Amino acid sequence: MLIEQKPVIFTDLDGTLLDHHDYSFSAAQKMLAKLASAQISVVPNTSKTRAEVELLRDKMGLSGPFIVENGAAIYLPKSFLPIEPDGMEQIGDYLRFAFAAPREKWLKLLLSVDTQFKGLFRHFAAMTVEQVCEATGLSFTDSELAMQREFGEPIEWLGNEQQKNLFLQALTDLGATPVEGGRFIHLKDQCDKAHAMNWLMAQLKRQFVQHNWVSIALGDGQNDVAMLAAADYPVRIASPVNTLPEFKTHKPIITSTLTGPAGWSECLESLLF
Template sequence: MRFQHDKKLLSTILVFTDLDGTLLDHDTYSLAPARELIDTLQECKIPLVANTSKTRAELLSFQKSIMLQAPFISENGAAIHLPKTQFPRQPQNSVESGEFWVKQFSQPRAHWISLLKQLAPELQNLTQPFSQMSVEQLCQETGLTFDNGLLAHQREYGEPLKWLGSEDEKHVFIDKITAQGGHVLQGGRFIHIGDQVNKGDSMIWLKDLYNQTSKQNHTTIALGDSHNDIDMLEAADVAVLVKSPVHQFPPLRRTTNIIKTQNKGPVGWVEGLLAGLDILNNQGVSHG
């Protein structure tokens, strides 16, 4: 696959993508239909930044599996992981962690587990936190293999929950968490309790870092399928909503440079990303 787009434009594009249900098939977790386009992005040196609820451990495994060398954003914007090979100078207010600089935006997971334990028992009984699931239970809920379930269990910041109550009870639960300084995000399978962070703010921070280090203004394409992608989709220059097999498109306030795919999962991801590149190439950017 070759891009028939302006080379200067391609050199300043950043692609941010959700994984489960977007780049990865909702049921099989396969990205096979997107493999060729991923390879083309890498050949063109267009960063493909995973921006997901997944853990650092999961993302390290994912990046290795497809030989992807790019920054990644874990746990719904809680932390940005920057390869030292690509960012030799340590960014301000980041910490060193092995081969990465890490910019953290959230308190640790233990804080949120403690907060959940302080809720009234009738509210606690409406949830099943990750921390109370065995790896086998987690695999049953998600369809992950045992090895991938182990990686998903290694959370550092927020705490995902399986919701067991009604929608009305969920509103009460969210109000209680919010009153304690927490933030609730609805993902594809779980709700996520954590700090007042989101995928959009982390995307903007990383875009600004690219602008500073390269002395060029970058343009963003974001791809997602769920409510926890809304902040990222609103903040991107082009928003690609990938059709889901299990829920409707997330609602957006913006009205320009929006693509809603006809296809689902990685097939829809390819459809949407190519359409997004065409928008930037042919029409310019009218958002952001």
């Protein structure tokens, strides 16, 4: 149990708070209610889009900040912080701080490697909703939400491992920072989940000095490594399909025995209650 500390939970969604196969969070519902009762913030920190996260937050009963597209931007409810940080822009009902360039930058870059790797990949902007349904297992409606990218671009790899390594190197040489998630390669700017998490923690520590703030991060994939390594309490969630993410940290690493949302609840129970 964390004593005399004010925790903030930063969580990956797919494969962590959401089941890898059916995207259900039912195994975490009791824990979400418990955290809400304890007034502990749960901040989604995900590769998903704003449109996707807004819908999920409503279903989960979350009302705080959220981080989208692998750390590309953070959205804050307008009343979340007493003082508005510099650099915020108003987007609908939220204040947004962007850490990344707009999506158009990456769509142009993918055009430049299309000939070299033709037929070996496809990406969301060039896919139909039906193709995204097939690639993700999402419903038609949820796939439409997933396609509303603002900053990065998910890529479905169709070639072999050797070809993929060449592809990743080509993107890197062009200035991209491709990250492999549970299902897709994510083409994005040089920002990550850790940077966005650290930004929010710095705001909280600056504006609410009476609390001893600590970060708990939970994730199951390679795109969670930076976030996990930077957290005060890193938690690896076991996956039915992927190996556990490996990273270096001087802090004790907590690893679930259960997968997905059941493992999520298991670890938070041992840490907080």
